[in-house]
């Protein structure tokens with residue numbers, strides 16, 4: 588059931604359901620999340636079951652503000668503190684050492700915990716109402732509200748199409764950021780970028796005053812992170828990334844017979860077929876991130892078998908979009 592997230596009664600209803608161990612989907616500025624009381628292993632188990640996600644994949648715990656971090660993390664390095672000050676509330680998740688006995692199921696059994704303070708008025712109102720519930724719910728474990736391996740939802744309607752009408756969904760409108768948060772692992776002494784998002788590498792490095800490392804540069808094995816599986820975020824249609832020239836050549840070769848293909852590109856391609864869907868990719872990386880998952884879902888809904896996407900430009904502001912497209916095309 589989709590309800591208006593701006594309504595105080597809806598927030599009360601959602602907080603009550605969460606305190607009773609139920610699942611509720613809610614909007615964040617990045618994508619919609621499928622939430623449960625992070626401290627209840629039974630409630631968290633419902634998330635894994637609903638998503639069809641392996642239960643050793645850790646979830647992000649959402650908190651109302653930085654003061655709640657101490658409830659879940661045993662230690663916060665100085666550079667992580669700087670990142671929270673610079674970007675919270677906002678699209679940044681920090682992986683921190685987990686307090687023993689706390690949120691074990693949400694953490695997928697790992698000794699670390701992912702924490703994020705989202706910048707969305709509905710998420711914020713919900714987190715506050717949960718913190719005031721009796722007994723209080725001090726954090727919401729919430730992965731993206733899609734079935735495992737699928738494209739993340741950026742509208743309430745997307746969530747309903749994934750899980751049906753029985754799930755309570757707070758509607759907060761279309762997500763402003765559109766791709767999932769940047770994830771920085773803060774458990775290894777230096778900051779390590781696990782997943783790029785809309786915050787650029789130079790921005791993150793400037794805020795913490797240190798270079799950001801990549802998992803491949805680190806000696807220890809990276810923690811399990813489904814968002815970092817090579818093939819992920821995939822629509823049903825096969826996605827291929829190509830430069831503008833190859834896109835046009837492929838259409839020329841198919842000529843009037845081209846069909847079942849959708850094109851998402853900055854260049855305007857020419858085709859002799861009237862059965863090719865075309866949609867223009869914005870020149871701005873942030874705008875592309877905002878619409879990317881909705882565009883992939885729309886192409887899927889129109890039943891195309893192939894989605895051909897022009898490779899995004901180089902440049903750090905495109906890292907998040909490039910990452911999601913590479914994973915979608917690896918499926």
Ligand code: TXA
Nearest residue numbers: 617620645646699700701730731767768810812813814
């Ligand atoms: O923007 C977002 O981050 C959205 C919204 C709802 O906040 N959430 C989201 O959650 O994308 P999810 O579960 O789809 O992706 C979370 C990623 C996964 O790749 C997970 O493995 C990783 O975060 N993660 C969470 N806790 C971790 C931990 N302790 N160590 C390593 N990776 C972790």
Ligand code: MG
Nearest residue numbers: 730731739814
């Ligand atoms: Mg996800």
